[in-house]
Amino acid sequence: MNLVRNPVVLYGGILAASVAAPLVFPDYTFQFTVLWVMILFALTWDMLGGQMGYNSLGNIFFFGAGMYICAIIQIGLYYDVAEYTAASGEIKVDISAPEYFTGLALGVIAAALLNTVFAAIFGWIVFGLRGPYFAIGTLGVALAAGELTGAWQYVGGGGGVALPVYPGEPDERALFFYGLCFIMAAITFFTLKKVYSGRFGLAINAIRDDEAKAEGMGIHTNRYKTIGWAISAFFLGISGALFGNMIGFIEPLEVAFPTVTFGIFMVVMCLLGGKGTLWGPVIGATLFHAFKEVTWTYMLGWQWVALGALIIILVVFFQQGVVGWIQEKWPEKFGIVVDDKLAATGPELDDRPRHSEAAQ
Amino acid sequence: MLDNIGLLFQAPLLNVQLLLDGIFVGAIFALAAYGLALVWGVMNVKNLAQGDFVITGGYLAWWLSKPRHVEIGIPGTGIKLVDWVTPAIHPILSMPLVIVVMFGFGWLVYVTVIRRVIGRDLFTSLLATFGLALVMAQLLNQMFGPEVQVAESGFDIHSLGGLVTVATIKFVSLCLAAVLAALVVVFMKYSRMGQAIRATAQDPRAAKVMGVDTDRVYAFTFSLNSAICGAAGVLISMIWVIQPFFGIAHSIRSFVIVTAAGLGNLPGVIMAGLGLGVAELYAGFTFGAELQQFTVVGMLVAVLVWRQIQYSRHRQAVQ
Numbered sequence: 001m002n003l004v005r006n007p008v009v010l011y012g013g014i015l016a017a018s019v020a021a022p023l024v025f026p027d028y029t030f031q032f033t034v035l036w037v038m039i040l041f042a043l044t045w046d047m048l049g050g051q052m053g054y055n056s057l058g059n060i061f062f063f064g065a066g067m068y069i070c071a072i073i074q075i076g077l078y079y080d081v082a083e084y085t086a087a088s089g090e091i092k093v094d095i096s097a098p099e100y101f102t103g104l105a106l107g108v109i110a111a112a113l114l115n116t117v118f119a120a121i122f123g124w125i126v127f128g129l130r131g132p133y134f135a136i137g138t139l140g141v142a143l144a145a146g147e148l149t150g151a152w153q154y155v156g157g158g159g160g161v162a163l164p165v166y167p168g169e170p171d172e173r174a175l176f177f178y179g180l181c182f183i184m185a186a187i188t189f190f191t192l193k194k195v196y197s198g199r200f201g202l203a204i205n206a207i208r209d210d211e212a213k214a215e216g217m218g219i220h221t222n223r224y225k226t227i228g229w230a231i232s233a234f235f236l237g238i239s240g241a242l243f244g245n246m247i248g249f250i251e252p253l254e255v256a257f258p259t260v261t262f263g264i265f266m267v268v269m270c271l272l273g274g275k276g277t278l279w280g281p282v283i284g285a286t287l288f289h290a291f292k293e294v295t296w297t298y299m300l301g302w303q304w305v306a307l308g309a310l311i312i313i314l315v316v317f318f319q320q321g322v323v324g325w326i327q328e329k330w331p332e333k334f335g336i337v338v339d340d341k342l343a344a345t346g347p348e349l350d351d352r353p354r355h356s357e358a359a360q
Numbered sequence: 361m362l363d364n365i366g367l368l369f370q371a372p373l374l375n376v377q378l379l380l381d382g383i384f385v386g387a388i389f390a391l392a393a394y395g396l397a398l399v400w401g402v403m404n405v406k407n408l409a410q411g412d413f414v415i416t417g418g419y420l421a422w423w424l425s426k427p428r429h430v431e432i433g434i435p436g437t438g439i440k441l442v443d444w445v446t447p448a449i450h451p452i453l454s455m456p457l458v459i460v461v462m463f464g465f466g467w468l469v470y471v472t473v474i475r476r477v478i479g480r481d482l483f484t485s486l487l488a489t490f491g492l493a494l495v496m497a498q499l500l501n502q503m504f505g506p507e508v509q510v511a512e513s514g515f516d517i518h519s520l521g522g523l524v525t526v527a528t529i530k531f532v533s534l535c536l537a538a539v540l541a542a543l544v545v546v547f548m549k550y551s552r553m554g555q556a557i558r559a560t561a562q563d564p565r566a567a568k569v570m571g572v573d574t575d576r577v578y579a580f581t582f583s584l585n586s587a588i589c590g591a592a593g594v595l596i597s598m599i600w601v602i603q604p605f606f607g608i609a610h611s612i613r614s615f616v617i618v619t620a621a622g623l624g625n626l627p628g629v630i631m632a633g634l635g636l637g638v639a640e641l642y643a644g645f646t647f648g649a650e651l652q653q654f655t656v657v658g659m660l661v662a663v664l665v666w667r668q669i670q671y672s673r674h675r676q677a678v679q
Binding site: 055057125126128129133135137140141143144147150151158260264267271301302304307308309310311312316317319 | 406408473476477482483484486487488490491492493494495496498499501502608612615619648650651653654657658660661664665667668671672
């Protein structure tokens with residue numbers, strides 16, 4: 001335990017494993033890249049869902065928005081976007097390596113920044129909604145965005161749009177995107193770690209525990225909520241931009257705004273790992289992705305039924321997740337002291353909040 | 361897009377057509393939304409699988425409407441346990457059967473899943489029913505395939521003054537929806553169980569003290585909702601189309617209607633349902649079919665924003 005607690009050993013071990021993974025198993029580089037994207041998804045979802053108590057079903061909106069913003073910038077720098085998408089693949093992108101990397105860098109930056117603007121706008125729309133209305137409202141925004149993009153001819157409509165091709169060997173390209181996704185996931189992790197440990201983390205936890213009281217104590221709840229969402233959106237936009245380029249072809253319903261796949265995976269991964277904890281999403285994403293990749297192809301079309309069943313089972317029976325379960329099992333390892341006397345009289349203390357929940 | 365709006369002014373009869381069709385589908389939306397409001401109000405469960413119950417009911421009616429060859433045998437041997445060609449049942453006649461089957465299905469779902477999420481926090485029921493929606497949609501897809509289906513009713517189509525056509529089945533389904541709604545209202549008002557349901561909705565604890573078996577009431581309410589959805593699905597399968605993944609759109613329609621009308625407001629639910637039906641058809645006509653889905657979701661966001669503006673006024677008044 002102490003060895004694991006040592007940050008040098010822990011982070012060093014993960015770093016070594018991450019660098020070694022695509023070199024030892026080059027055939028699976030794509031899967032490892034998706035794993036980092038999944039970890040990023042889970043981390044950003046948990047910021048709102050776990051730490052702030054605002055369960056969003058529509059975070060995938062920022063993923064798709066980032067993807068399309070990046071694509072428009074990348075193509076728009078050197079071509080007329082409308083002309084390019086209207087030709088649907090007839091125009092072959094022929095740009096040099098420096099032009100490609102400039103486009104990609106600018107696209108990623110634009111995706112991240114514009115997404116924070118979107119977060120502010122949508123925050124204004126949805127943050128007045130509480131509880132289930134928030135979840136349904138965000139789901140509505142994500143679904144609407146997918147449908148709208150599908151009807152928007154400028155970006156290719158439902159047919160999608162092909163992105164500029166990476167100037168280099170396929171192996172090099174896979175490693176390039178693996179590295180970028182790994183670095184982004186790591187940056188997200190350490191940003192959130194820093195954010196949670198300070199005043200901001202306390203404020204959003206207060207919002208989760210009791211928003212009315214938090215507001216009464218002088219916390220500007222709307223400001224914190226919007227900033228929290230903007231941070232999520234920032235990183236999700238980058239992940240979307242990178243993922244779109246890695247796939248090479250984007251399309252509104254399956255790739256950019258996959259509300260019932262990636263959009264729901266985010267939630268499932270957090271629940272599996274334990275929401276409201278820093279490591280929960282990382283562990284949940286890793287377990288879920290490994291499970292999915294190993295079993296998916298053997299289920300012959302029944303995998304989606306299994307996914308739905310997995311959600312139900314997780315929500316109903318195992319809501320605290322892996323990390324939450326470990327915390328419950330060995331609280332002393334987490335510096336939580338259990339008072340035996342209080343624990344013996346515990347159930348009475350528990351009674352009251354449950355009633356207030358039912359009354360809502 | 362503008363051409364289509366112009367067309368509406370040039371041919372006023374088109375408006376009549378859109379209005380009528382909107383009311384015909386809107387009545388069915390209202391029926392499903394009433395079920396959602398019932399479950400929401402009584403047990404505080406927001407059922408995101410509402411639309412999938414509707415679609416399941418539709419598929420049952422569609423499956424029964426044609427003769428099907430059912431063969432169940434022991435794999436590897438030639439022995440057939442069941443070898444039976446089902447009789448073709450007209451969708452309207454199969455409705456009572458669908459209602460009974462869906463009632464049983466609702467009970468099963470309640471016992472396995474819903475019972476465990478009542479009283480838990482708000483997101484739990486939402487996410488559990490979302491998982492349920494995924495399972496149901498994918499099961500239907502596995503069993504019946506992803507094609508769009510219609511249950512043929514065999515009624516003819518009447519033409520009113522050239523442009524406007526009304527299929528008899530649409531009119532029949534409107535009447536059936538009205539009858540079903542009336543039956544449910546009467547049941548809620550006068551039957552023993554209906555009284556128990558209303559008492560539980562008002563105050564579960566007091567109802568329990570007065571000797572109401574609330575667990576049974578919850579089970580019954582959820583099954584009743586499932587049966588209502590099944591009936592709505594039969595109607596939808598006759599006058600519109602069904603497809604395994606159309607469930608989520610129906611769920612969202614129900615949420616739009618209930619959010620706009622509020623809980624326990626039956627006239628509101630009916631008006632919002634008819635309004636939504638008409639609005640959707642108008643949007644589908646003017647903006648094209650690819651934006652019809654967007655209209656439904658856009659309407660949801662619009663209704664939520666409108667509600668929020670109302671609330672913020674209320675909050676300012678309180679301050």
